Amino acid sequence: MTLLSVQDLKLEYDGRIILDGVSFDLAQGELKVIMGPSGSGKSTLLRCLNRLATPTGGRVVFEGRDVLGPGVDERALRQRIGFVFQNFALYRHLTALQNVTLALRHLRRMPAAEADERALRQLARMDMQAHAHKYPAQLSGGQKQRVAIARALAMDPAVLFFDEPTSALDPLMSREVVNILHQLRDERVSMLCVTHDLYLARAAGGRVMFLDEGRIHAEGEVDELFGPNADPRVRAFFHQELRQAQTAPPIDVAQPMDQAQPAGPSGPAGLAER
Amino acid sequence: MSFLQILLQLAGGVGYTIMVTVACSLTGVVVGLGVAMLSRIGPPWLRGLLGAFTFIFRAVPVLVLLFIVFFGLPNAGLRVPPLVAMMLSLGVIAGAYLAEVFRGAFDSVDASEVLAAEAMGLSRFQILRLIEIPQMLRFAVPGMINEFTTVLKYSPFAYTVGIPDVMKEAMSLSATTLRGVEIYLAVGIIYFLIYKLLVTGVWALEKRTRIPGLTG
Numbered sequence: 232m233t234l235l236s237v238q239d240l241k242l243e244y245d246g247r248i249i250l251d252g253v254s255f256d257l258a259q260g261e262l263k264v265i266m267g268p269s270g271s272g273k274s275t276l277l278r279c280l281n282r283l284a285t286p287t288g289g290r291v292v293f294e295g296r297d298v299l300g301p302g303v304d305e306r307a308l309r310q311r312i313g314f315v316f317q318n319f320a321l322y323r324h325l326t327a328l329q330n331v332t333l334a335l336r337h338l339r340r341m342p343a344a345e346a347d348e349r350a351l352r353q354l355a356r357m358d359m360q361a362h363a364h365k366y367p368a369q370l371s372g373g374q375k376q377r378v379a380i381a382r383a384l385a386m387d388p389a390v391l392f393f394d395e396p397t398s399a400l401d402p403l404m405s406r407e408v409v410n411i412l413h414q415l416r417d418e419r420v421s422m423l424c425v426t427h428d429l430y431l432a433r434a435a436g437g438r439v440m441f442l443d444e445g446r447i448h449a450e451g452e453v454d455e456l457f458g459p460n461a462d463p464r465v466r467a468f469f470h471q472e473l474r475q476a477q478t479a480p481p482i483d484v485a486q487p488m489d490q491a492q493p494a495g496p497s498g499p500a501g502l503a504e505r
Numbered sequence: 506m507s508f509l510q511i512l513l514q515l516a517g518g519v520g521y522t523i524m525v526t527v528a529c530s531l532t533g534v535v536v537g538l539g540v541a542m543l544s545r546i547g548p549p550w551l552r553g554l555l556g557a558f559t560f561i562f563r564a565v566p567v568l569v570l571l572f573i574v575f576f577g578l579p580n581a582g583l584r585v586p587p588l589v590a591m592m593l594s595l596g597v598i599a600g601a602y603l604a605e606v607f608r609g610a611f612d613s614v615d616a617s618e619v620l621a622a623e624a625m626g627l628s629r630f631q632i633l634r635l636i637e638i639p640q641m642l643r644f645a646v647p648g649m650i651n652e653f654t655t656v657l658k659y660s661p662f663a664y665t666v667g668i669p670d671v672m673k674e675a676m677s678l679s680a681t682t683l684r685g686v687e688i689y690l691a692v693g694i695i696y697f698l699i700y701k702l703l704v705t706g707v708w709a710l711e712k713r714t715r716i717p718g719l720t721g
Binding site for chain 2: 281305306307308312314316318320322323333337338366367369
């Protein structure tokens with residue numbers, strides 16, 4: 232059964248064509264990967280589907296309803312779609328548990344005890360229940376990503392969108408994300424994942440679409456897409472990514488991610504002087 | 506009359522000084538928060554209007570606005586009690602400055618968190634209330650302390666509209682004893698102590714609500 236159907240989706244911004252007629256279907260319980268170089272329109276594509284961005288043409292049908300038409304309840308639509316961001320986007324002033332309960336409390340109007348119980352179940356599903364009361368700054372990159380996924384799952388969405396889920400993670404932690412994708416796929420969670428990470432695209436094990444310059448140039452199983460008869464664009468991208476991987480400095484997998492990140496703002500800018 | 510007696514005599518006005526400072530600071534927080542919030546989520550024309558408000562009220566001298574409110578409004582048939590006049594002048598001017606402090610602090614909230622909240626299906630107002638304001642207020646503490654201190658130091662203007670604060674006590678005392686230097690030295694010490702109390706109080710509150718990794 233088709234859950235999401237995208238037909239000839241177009242987006243033009245400032246005279247630039249970002250999406251140039253993208254079409255694909257996502258079936259119930261399917262995992263699909265959209266791969267492509269930076270600037271190919273991958274993230275924008277996801278954002279058009281939950282109306283964080285407004286396409287200039289095409290049709291998106293989600294759960295049998297036209298998503299782009301007038302009179303669509305955007306907030307209700309977004310509650311049906313779990314979104315996982317590349318930089319985790321956890322709320323830094325809330326604990327892991329509070330991050331997961333937020334939508335349950337304020338969108339579902341669930342009593343605190345019930346929301347906590349449900350959130351703890353989702354955190355346990357991501358093996359994060361032991362860290363429920365920690366703040367984002369006290370978690371490693373991979374742990375933050377697990378909380379972000381638990382948060383997205385808490386509302387029982389019809390589909391999960393992943394926007395570059397491994398780009399802020401080191402290889403060891405990227406493997407964790409792949410394991411989670413496999414776990415969720417086995418639980419028949421519908422997922423759409425955009426990435427430029429070749430490792431993720433191959434290891435996720437879903438059907439892969441190759442997006443470049445706002446168009447899907449190739450689609451297939453991993454082996455077809457990366458095999459000897461690969462599309463020249465895919466091959467060029469593949470070689471470029473491989474070269475970058477070879478010239479990149481080695482990554483110290485023992486170091487937690489958040490130690491490598493710059494500290495957050497310690498105070499406001501723009502204090503007025505009298 | 507010993508220095509200690511002078512201090513004790515002046516202490517009678519401390520309550521009024523604190524009352525004026527707290528009332529004007531709170532007015533400033535309410536005005537500043539309102540302006541900063543509306544500029545963040547309001548339509549462009551409202552933003553322009555609020556920008557003009559902060560621009561103008563940061564430019565007007567406190568004493569000028571105080572006299573306009575206290576002596577001018579009665580001409581228009583509005584009698585304004587002294588404390589309210591202070592709140593409408595010093596308090597509103599503090600609000601214009603705090604609006605800028607809050608604007609800067611709002612800009613320190615990570616845009617990706619706001620986007621994530623939008624993607625979750627929260628309304629713009631919910632995002633403001635649940636994500637942005639709780640973080641913003643923590644970022645704004647140093648700027649708020651600055652502003653509260655300024656309000657404290659402008660509070661002596663209260664004596665010009667008849668509030669018997671520390672300054673008023675000092676002026677009467679100085680007129681009867683002619684020991685101006687000692688008296689105003691004592692006034693300085695009293696203001697320093699109030700300042701110390703204020704700063705300690707705000708930082709204690711900040712420490713109690715501190716979140717690991719969010720601020721310093």
